[in-house]
Amino acid sequence: MNRRDTLAALLALGTTTGPFRARAQSTPTAQNKTLGLLTLASAQDAQEAKRGWLPGFRAELKSLGWSEGQNLVIESAFADYRPERLPVLAEELVRKRVDVIWSFPDQATIAAARATRTIPIVFANASWPVEQGLIESFARPGRNVTGVATYTGIEVSNKRLEFLKAIAPAATRLSWILGSATEATVDGAGFDLRPLLDPPARRLGYEVRYHIIQKSEDVDPVLADVLAWRAQALAVAGTPVVFAARDRIAAFALSNRLPTASASFTLVEAGGLLSYNAAGSYLTAIPRSAEYVDRIFRGARPADLPVDQPDKYELVINLKTAKALGLSIPQSVLLRDPRLIE
Numbered sequence: 346m347n348r349r350d351t352l353a354a355l356l357a358l359g360t361t362t363g364p365f366r367a368r369a370q371s372t373p374t375a376q377n378k379t380l381g382l383l384t385l386a387s388a389q390d391a392q393e394a395k396r397g398w399l400p401g402f403r404a405e406l407k408s409l410g411w412s413e414g415q416n417l418v419i420e421s422a423f424a425d426y427r428p429e430r431l432p433v434l435a436e437e438l439v440r441k442r443v444d445v446i447w448s449f450p451d452q453a454t455i456a457a458a459r460a461t462r463t464i465p466i467v468f469a470n471a472s473w474p475v476e477q478g479l480i481e482s483f484a485r486p487g488r489n490v491t492g493v494a495t496y497t498g499i500e501v502s503n504k505r506l507e508f509l510k511a512i513a514p515a516a517t518r519l520s521w522i523l524g525s526a527t528e529a530t531v532d533g534a535g536f537d538l539r540p541l542l543d544p545p546a547r548r549l550g551y552e553v554r555y556h557i558i559q560k561s562e563d564v565d566p567v568l569a570d571v572l573a574w575r576a577q578a579l580a581v582a583g584t585p586v587v588f589a590a591r592d593r594i595a596a597f598a599l600s601n602r603l604p605t606a607s608a609s610f611t612l613v614e615a616g617g618l619l620s621y622n623a624a625g626s627y628l629t630a631i632p633r634s635a636e637y638v639d640r641i642f643r644g645a646r647p648a649d650l651p652v653d654q655p656d657k658y659e660l661v662i663n664l665k666t667a668k669a670l671g672l673s674i675p676q677s678v679l680l681r682d683p684r685l686i687e
Contacts, residue, residue, distance in 0.1 A: 373496055445642065469634035
């Protein structure tokens with residue numbers, strides 16, 4: 346379901362919300378609400394001047410009629426890139442009886458969903474919400490969880506590798522950096538991503554090795570392992586820990602002449618070769634998620650609010666990096682109208 350389908354579904358339900366709500370509905374309310382923010386990120390990164398998401402999220406809430414110090418209290422819970430802290434932080438928000446828990450990214454949403462089945466949860470960056478047991482379907486979440494998904498399917502991951510192969514055809518040894526080999530689920534079972542990622546990579550002629558970066562302390566050992574394995578290219582997940590280490594990863598890749606394909610354009614801006622994902626990624630998903638918070642504050646049930654999904658994808662290429670690596674961009678790739686960074 347793309348955003349147009351989401352709007353149609355909501356109109357059928359007799360409501361407008363999220364990217365679909367009208368500004369005329371965004372009137373202040375005298376009833377105070379408490380919002381719990383649960384995130385794997387650090388407070389510093391959330392408020393970073395260029396890429397921080399918290400100021401924009403607060404501004405969107407204010408435009409919807411929710412102002413801190415007037416009718417809104419925000420309880421912030423930052424895990425500082427330590428995923429083991431998330432369950433404790435989630436339980437603390439539940440004990441504080443917040444009206445809504447807002448979560449980012451997947452690990453935080455899983456922790457929140459395990460901590461409560463009654464408090465509404467709004468996610469801002471879900472990747473596999475159905476498979477993880479967060480929702481029953483995109484059209485009818487059916488539980489206490491909804492929000493904005495950046496889930497783009499395995500096809501988009503495959504397309505990312507196709508672009509990498511087209512630009513750097515000689516590379517055959519691919520190091521794949523993930524936030525986890527196994528995606529967590531609400532029931533604790535988990536599911537392994539590698540059987541999904543392996544076949545298309547091998548069809549492109551890649552020999553693949555997976556590396557896991559779950560916390561900041563993992564970055565340097567993983568990069569050393571990539572080097573020891575003599576990788577010829579990198580595929581990089583768009584996780585908060587990778588975001589925090591993007592300059593280190595990009596510098597490492599460039600100094601070791603490794604073309605990179607990333608889920609996040611921020612790594613390309615830092616010096617990586619290319620990214621392909623939903624246009625705008627989390628920078629647009631997070632403000633949109635504020636609209637779900639607003640609607641739930643005003644009485645909507647998360648079970649009835651269709652999950653918003655991306656309907657536009659963007660290829661970003663760093664031409665300076667391509668030149669430094671001695672790579673040219675094929676006409677077939679340029680015909681995809683990429684955003685070029687020079």
